[in-house]
Amino acid sequence: MSAPLPPPPGPSNTRPQFRQHDGGSPRNQKRRRLERAPKPVKEGGAEEVLQTDISSLMSALGLTRPEKPFPEQGLPPISSEIELTIKMLSSTGDGLAEHSGRIYVVPFSIPGDIITAKVIRHTTTHSITDFLSVKSPSQDRDDSLIGCKYFNTCSGCQFQMLPYAKQLEHKRNVILKAYDNFSNLDPKLLPGIGDTVGSPLQYSYRTKLTPHFDGPRRGGFKAGAPTPDIGFMIKGRRQVLDIEDCPIGTDILRKGIKTARKYVEENLHTYKRGATILLRESTTRRPREEGEEGNTKWVEEKECITDNNAQTTEYIGDYKFVNPAGAFFQNNNSILPALHYPVLTTSPDGTRTTISTSPKYLVDAYCGSGLFTILCGKNLTSVIGVDIAADSIAYASSNAAANNIENARFIAGNAETIFESIDFPSTETSVIIDPPRKGCDKPFLDQLLEFKPKRVVYVSCNVHTQARDLGYILNGKGSGYRVDEIRGFDFFPQTHHVEGVAILTWIGEEGIASLPEDVNNG
Numbered sequence: 212m213s214a215p216l217p218p219p220p221g222p223s224n225t226r227p228q229f230r231q232h233d234g235g236s237p238r239n240q241k242r243r244r245l246e247r248a249p250k251p252v253k254e255g256g257a258e259e260v261l262q263t264d265i266s267s268l269m270s271a272l273g274l275t276r277p278e279k280p281f282p283e284q285g286l287p288p289i290s291s292e293i294e295l296t297i298k299m300l301s302s303t304g305d306g307l308a309e310h311s312g313r314i315y316v317v318p319f320s321i322p323g324d325i326i327t328a329k330v331i332r333h334t335t336t337h338s339i340t341d342f343l344s345v346k347s348p349s350q351d352r353d354d355s356l357i358g359c360k361y362f363n364t365c366s367g368c369q370f371q372m373l374p375y376a377k378q379l380e381h382k383r384n385v386i387l388k389a390y391d392n393f394s395n396l397d398p399k400l401l402p403g404i405g406d407t408v409g410s411p412l413q414y415s416y417r418t419k420l421t422p423h424f425d426g427p428r429r430g431g432f433k434a435g436a437p438t439p440d441i442g443f444m445i446k447g448r449r450q451v452l453d454i455e456d457c458p459i460g461t462d463i464l465r466k467g468i469k470t471a472r473k474y475v476e477e478n479l480h481t482y483k484r485g486a487t488i489l490l491r492e493s494t495t496r497r498p499r500e501e502g503e504e505g506n507t508k509w510v511e512e513k514e515c516i517t518d519n520n521a522q523t524t525e526y527i528g529d530y531k532f533v534n535p536a537g538a539f540f541q542n543n544n545s546i547l548p549a550l551h552y553p554v555l556t557t558s559p560d561g562t563r564t565t566i567s568t569s570p571k572y573l574v575d576a577y578c579g580s581g582l583f584t585i586l587c588g589k590n591l592t593s594v595i596g597v598d599i600a601a602d603s604i605a606y607a608s609s610n611a612a613a614n615n616i617e618n619a620r621f622i623a624g625n626a627e628t629i630f631e632s633i634d635f636p637s638t639e640t641s642v643i644i645d646p647p648r649k650g651c652d653k654p655f656l657d658q659l660l661e662f663k664p665k666r667v668v669y670v671s672c673n674v675h676t677q678a679r680d681l682g683y684i685l686n687g688k689g690s691g692y693r694v695d696e697i698r699g700f701d702f703f704p705q706t707h708h709v710e711g712v713a714i715l716t717w718i719g720e721e722g723i724a725s726l727p728e729d730v731n732n733g
């Protein structure tokens with residue numbers, strides 16, 4: 212079921228002009244130039260992922276790295292306009308084009324588009340552009356789908372012009388490439404990447420938004436000062452885009468943006484510097500009274516919470532989760548019920564049994580406020596969760612109790628400390644891993660492999676670090692794990708992000724050796 216799209220936007224295949232800051236004083240410009248000095252590339256970070264895709268496209272086109280050092284390559288001048296045909300969609304959501312033997316990165320474009328772009332920057336390996344307009348659209352482009360007037364400028368979304376089925380297909384390919392490029396694994400050890408599970412809501416799904424604004428260079432806002440731009444970053448710039456609405460946010464957050472902007476405007480003189488505004492949805496339920504219209508047994512009321520220290524409440528089915536508003540919680544409530552699927556059901560070929568019957572024990576590593584413990588823990592003998600955030604752990608305990616999960620205990624600490632406390636038989640234990648974007652630390656993976664749980668369910672918002680970690684597991688002491696499934700869940704429609712889920716079962720090295728050749732690599 213798709214959410215109705217927001218009202219049609221204005222003309223959408225050109226980049227609209229928004230208020231932009233000037234460059235500031237010469238001193239400030241120098242400071243910004245210094246700030247722009249290249250940062251070290253992060254392992255599995257966006258820069259490395261983009262570089263990997265650029266290298267793949269270069270080899271596919273038979274291009275070599277330029278021999279002459281930049282900038283002596285006769286490149287088009289900065290700010291000049293250039294026509295580019297998009298050849299590939301990178302995993303960072305950018306279109307990649309080739310021109311005179313060089314790769315150009317073009318945001319808001321897809322393969323087959325012919326784009327007019329503005330040259331922004333040349334690097335040794337490639338050039339960065341701003342999207343200007345579509346000269347000739349790809350057959351996959353449908354600009355009538357664009358649901359936001361800031362699309363083509365805001366850095367939040369990349370794919371509003373791409374039909375949803377194509378977005379899901381692209382995300383499956385992102386996972387495929389992540390395992391090809393980052394896992395260092397023999398493809399024979401991996402199953403085919405499953406179809407991406409779509410989000411029931413494709414707009415109005417985000418339950419948390421954090422627009423922000425910059426402060427004056429020194430001394431706080433003076434009385435009567437003009438309101439700064441409040442919103443999200445402009446794609447490719449260190450500059451805030453003034454935003455009055457965000458159609459991927461839930462309805463209550465879309466109203467909340469307007470209220471928050473008014474508040475900042477009226478209270479600007481109280482801000483000493485720029486700020487990030489928290490907008491988080493919270494839900495109250497009451498039983499539907501007799502004769503009251505509606506299909507559910509509950510009536511829900513939504514509220515937009517802006518205080519980081521206040522509590523928010525979310526429901527997933529009949530489960531209730533209370534969290535500190537500023538703490539981590541998944542941002543797309545509509546797809547969370549589907550997370551029962553990877554951990555609680557039997558896979559189509561019967562290789563994966565339900566963990567509610569076997570194994571009997573669950574370790575919820577990086578448990579936050581207890582999402583997986585509570586969704587999956589009900590019929591298990593015992594569950595233990597760990598998270599580094601002590602306040603999340605306090606909420607995990609109270610959430611488990613409030614949802615009648617009586618077999619759970621939680622530990623505040625580094626993920627690897629959990630192994631000191633586990634008294635479960637490893638052959639009857641599943642471990643769910645849901646680390647932050649940087650993936651798991653080696654000490655955690657080493658201890659995991661010492662313990663060797665029967666099943667590992669690895670959930671991740673960065674499929675590149677997830678692929679790297681699976682490589683570490685399967686190429687090392689975890690070589691007796693069979694990978695039953697790898698699949699994306701689209702927690703983030705319209706954006707390039709995808710949540711990856713990988714399911715591993717310990718069958719021992721002998722078990723792996725005796726698998727028929729075609730069991731994996733489907």
Ligand SMILES: C[S@@+](CC[C@H](N)C(=O)[O-])C[C@H]1O[C@@H](n2cnc3c(N)ncnc32)[C@H](O)[C@@H]1O
Nearest residue numbers: 539577578579582598599600625626645646647
């Ligand atoms: C992606 S969130 C997942 C939370 C939870 N599974 C959920 O879905 O709501 C990652 C969690 O890892 C926690 N974390 C980060 N580094 C950690 C570490 N070294 N050890 C344990 N937990 C950590 C964060 O506090 C955060 O709650």
